[in-house]
Amino acid sequence: MTRVFNFSAGPAVLPESVLQQAADEMLDWHGSGQSVTEMSHRGKEFTEIAARAEADLRTLLAVPEGYHVLFLQGGASLQFEMIPLNLLRGQPSVDYVHTGEWAKKAIAAARKLGRAEVNVAASAEDRSFTYVPDRADWQLSEDAAYVHYTANETIGGVEFSSVPDVGEVPLVSDMSSTLLSRPLDVSRFGLIYAGAQKNIGPAGLTIVIVRDDLVGLADPPLTPMLDYATHVKAGSMYNTPPTYAIYLAGLVFAQLLADGGLAAAEQRNIAKAELLYDAIDDEPFYANPVAPADRSRMNVPFTLADPGLDADFLATAAERGLTQLKGHRSVGGMRASIYNAMPIDGVRALVDHLRDFAAERG
């Protein structure tokens, strides 16, 4: 068996130790004679697995009192719809910051719902979404129900380097591609959500962290599955949760704790990102268009000086075991996603390829 270095934007690389443990336990979890995927979600074994996963996630993020941690389904896309459904409480407007493809989808869903004015408080469209609009330039509404921003844009490779201050208005953030990559002050937020398939675990699990006072206010009332109050009350077990995905995410959380928590993860991620951006900046054959202060530590898009060589770059990368480097079709070029589970050796191998390819073909 030879493992590749997989730079997929998501679903994405998972820690090899986690996959090995999952393989070892697939037919018999801890001597129970069954796979985790066969366990009743209400049985003793699985409720312990889920409780441990939630406890470890709370430890990693130092989630303060007064926040619920939910394990849901449907991805960030369903949250785009559930957030306005749940958080609108008669206010006339909601504020969104537009930083790229994912912000655009969140804005479109809120508009489609049509229950409040969707105000784009700031947009980076003027420079092709290559930066984070300065907080001083945001035009927030007077009476917004919440302010929403996309903490990391996987396609554009733009990431907020700090949490914006919006005063008392609940701050809501799509953290799908950055949650667990660095320490976070959860107390600054009304609601955080993340599809799992980047830093957390397999696709099919969605994490929602929501402040107590924002739950149960939906007006008009919602059907049960769309109401956070349902899932809070049932401890994420109103209906059968994605049990195996929760188990794998729990293994990832335990590994992160064993490796020093999020402060240590951030140091590893800074080191990987610097290595890669330095290589791109050092070599005129490559370019990354994002304002340096707003560059994503997770997703690194870059272009070759000659796009005619893109296919050759990808083919020679694949020969070295470096896969999933093709950029998103909307921006072209290349993209290297270097989530928590990408080892620095993978980034080193990519940097070697960047240099060798530029030397031979640049």
Add this chain to the structure above:
Amino acid sequence: MTRVFNFSAGPAVLPESVLQQAADEMLDWHGSGQSVTEMSHRGKEFTEIAARAEADLRTLLAVPEGYHVLFLQGGASLQFEMIPLNLLRGQPSVDYVHTGEWAKKAIAAARKLGRAEVNVAASAEDRSFTYVPDRADWQLSEDAAYVHYTANETIGGVEFSSVPDVGEVPLVSDMSSTLLSRPLDVSRFGLIYAGAQKNIGPAGLTIVIVRDDLVGLADPPLTPMLDYATHVKAGSMYNTPPTYAIYLAGLVFAQLLADGGLAAAEQRNIAKAELLYDAIDDEPFYANPVAPADRSRMNVPFTLADPGLDADFLATAAERGLTQLKGHRSVGGMRASIYNAMPIDGVRALVDHLRDFAAERG
């Protein structure tokens, strides 16, 4: 490693061959150097896995032309809400047949939505949900948007033995706990849905099979994630699907095909159910309350003549490797779920336990 016989109602036992293959492929799928859970859902490898899973499911069920097969998230519970949202097209009413706990939840969700009169066309409540109301006694509405029934009640252990005739009105069925346990004439239905965690695969995947002409009619228009039209148009990849769950379900489908398809599965399930019901009926110490013609082949609830011996029955069963036999709290007693993946040896071992326990303690 000793595998138990796991009678959980769901998530439930999976074929050991499937789990073994999943374990073998966990770190390296077919020499790709990655786990299926790490694959981009839009990459060549995973799109092949998903296409194969859909094709095999279509083959198993002989899905006719004009039906979409969707791989979604959220379980049957989200379908309870999506069905009225999508299928109401200005009609004043919808018809539901009430056969137990799951029908009750479907009815409650439709009522909560409040967009049409929810008519309970027939109910088995008069005899504690121990039978399927005779089709001749159903009081269908004049102008129902659809007729909904629960093909198998996992808690009551009541199953429709045939597909009811409702004329031209779209027939909708929750088949969570019976789909793939027997051949099915899909052409009789407007929409079929099933959570995967019984006969199909892991929790977190929901199968929806819907007729062309019922898609895209929602009025008022829906947000994208709640609209079947979105998922039809995107081939179930509007957003990241539960990739690993689809892969495991695909392995189950392939195994079912290799074992002779649904006709053969039905024969195995009939043999298992007869063995167990015969043992219950033969021994006065045990009782099953369901009308014989309506007894579920999948979920077999039974009581002991002395409920004071329930704990002892469960403990001695566990000693023989027979687990998850405790009945649902709402009905008490025992419940043996004997889905496709429960081998007949598991049922034989349970029957031995029934006889031995009655002989010793009855």
